[in-house]
Amino acid sequence: MKTRDEKKTAIILAGISSFLTFWLMFMYLRDNQQFIEHRLGVNPETFNNPIVWILTFVIAIGYIMYTARVIPFVRENLFTISWLKVIGIWIAIVSSTLEEILFRQILMDWLMSLDFSLTIQVLASAIIFGLGHSAWVLLGGDLKIALPAILATIALGGLLAILYIVADRNILAPIVAHVLIxxxxxxxxxxxxxxGNWKNTE
Structure with a gap:
């Protein structure tokens, strides 16, 4: 693994993480109670439904196993600890939190307010989520490799959207699943x- 590639990755992740951290802090400082109880879904009723949390961990473990299987480079480094991993933990927390707020909570609740069905809400959330992540996989330049990755991300978006509905539109469970992944x-x-190591699929 080249140090130059690690530094490039670190710069990309640190830049994105800084930007996302700014927005999360902005939302928190505007109204911290609203942010914690509504945006993050941390309230007394959050843990009342064990089915929600079982589903949360099933989705997380399932997607981690899938990614590890199809991308050997990820599998080989799954438990690797390094300075780059510290940045990875940072982006895992902030990006997962903000993405769930945007792609699930804001988008799906907006569609609900327009009287769209649950099916449309889930499909829209999944597709927009998948397309939003397509830039990363398309960087590889190989559509045969990129397309399955995009479809897998759309499927994950759909599962997280369903989890959001099962959780009675409390966003904490999707955030936890996304962060774990x-x-x-x-x-x-x-x-x-x-x-380019992600192309070495089995």
């Missing part, structure tokens, strides 16, 4: 794209 696969997924 990224805690394991980042920064290795982005580094795999930067180095």
């Amino acid at each position: 990224n805690l394991f696969i980042e920064p290795w997924l982005i580094l795999a794209v930067v180095t």
Whole structure:
């Protein structure tokens, strides 16, 4: 693994993480109670439904296993600890939190306010989520490799959207599932794209 590639990945992740951290802090400082109880979904009723949390961990473990299987570079580094991993933990927390607020909570609640069905809400959330992540996989330049990755991300978006509905539109469970996934696969997924190692599928 080249140090130059690691530095490039670190710069990309640190830049994105800084930007996302700014927005999360901005939302928190505007109204901290609203942010914690509504935006993050931390309230007394959050843990009342065990099915929600079982589903949360099933989705997280399932997607981690899938990514590790199809991208050997991620699998080989799944439990690697390094200075780059520290940045990976940072982006895992802030990106997962903000993405769930945007792609699930804000988008799906907006569609609900327009009287769109649950099916449309889930499909829209999944597709927009997948397309929003397509830039990373398309950096590899190989559509045969990129397309399955995009479809897998759309599927994950759909599962997180369903989890949001099962959780009675409390966003904390999708955030936890998303954070757990990224805690394991980042920064290795982005580094795999930067180095081209993500193409070495089995």
